[in-house]
Amino acid sequence: MPEFVIPAPPQASVAVQGSEARFPVRRIFCIGRNYGAHAREMGHSDREPPFFFLKPADALVDDGGTVPFPPLTSELHFEVEMVVALGAGGADVAPEAALGLVWGAGVGIDLTRRDLQQVAKDARRPWDEGKGFDHGAPCGPLRPIANVSSLEEGRVWLDVNGETRQDGNLTELIWPVADLIAHVSRSMRLEAGDLIYTGTPAGVGPCAAGDVLKGYVEGVGSVEVTIG
Numbered sequence: 001m002p003e004f005v006i007p008a009p010p011q012a013s014v015a016v017q018g019s020e021a022r023f024p025v026r027r028i029f030c031i032g033r034n035y036g037a038h039a040r041e042m043g044h045s046d047r048e049p050p051f052f053f054l055k056p057a058d059a060l061v062d063d064g065g066t067v068p069f070p071p072l073t074s075e076l077h078f079e080v081e082m083v084v085a086l087g088a089g090g091a092d093v094a095p096e097a098a099l100g101l102v103w104g105a106g107v108g109i110d111l112t113r114r115d116l117q118q119v120a121k122d123a124r125r126p127w128d129e130g131k132g133f134d135h136g137a138p139c140g141p142l143r144p145i146a147n148v149s150s151l152e153e154g155r156v157w158l159d160v161n162g163e164t165r166q167d168g169n170l171t172e173l174i175w176p177v178a179d180l181i182a183h184v185s186r187s188m189r190l191e192a193g194d195l196i197y198t199g200t201p202a203g204v205g206p207c208a209a210g211d212v213l214k215g216y217v218e219g220v221g222s223v224e225v226t227i228g
């Protein structure tokens with residue numbers, strides 16, 4: 001270990017179901033427009049190559065946590081997503097080998113300052129202010145892959161204050177998990193500790209202070225946060 005001139009930042013991590021030990025997080029990759037109905041609700045066709053953006057690892061919020069309502073927005077949107085956690089890395093990974101990198105899966109919410117994202121889209125600027133803000137990546141406890149029933153089918157839904165607002169199924173993924181891993185790994189080397197948020201089904205919408213968001217993926221898990 002080198003000596004540091006300021007205290008080293010803490011290691012970001014996510015809880016693991018049934019374990020005291022936590023999963024250390026390196027980077028958070030988020031896939032855009034990976035469900036046809038959501039792509040269409042955002043004004044796009046449903047057949048485009050996958051693309052991704054990054055959130056900082058310290059944007060994670062644990063299950064049961066509170067997300068302080070973020071600054072500079074009046075349009076904070078929820079996006080429930082299955083999250084895949086990599087236990088091994090690789091560059092230029094073949095789709096047939098990609099699932100071998102997966103350590104486990106969980107449920108996350110890709111919180112979005114939609115108004116700032118729209119400003120960025122209109123000005124052809126990066127999405128960081130719309131997507132990469134503090135507390136913008138809640139993630140529930142990860143389930144080791146041996147205990148995950150499927151990465152390819154299972155209901156994906158999100159309730160706001162007990163009312164279902166998003167409702168889809170992993171069968172609707174335009175690009176399945178193996179293709180997503182292969183795609184990202186062609187652009188940059190994936191590493192153990194990376195998370196991939198795999199995209200959101202239709203029904204995204206705004207939330208307000210006091211709202212309780214609960215996201216689920218059947219056979220994978222859940223996540224609950226309160227907007228502060």
Ligand code: MN
Nearest residue numbers: 079110199200
């Ligand atoms: Mn998303």
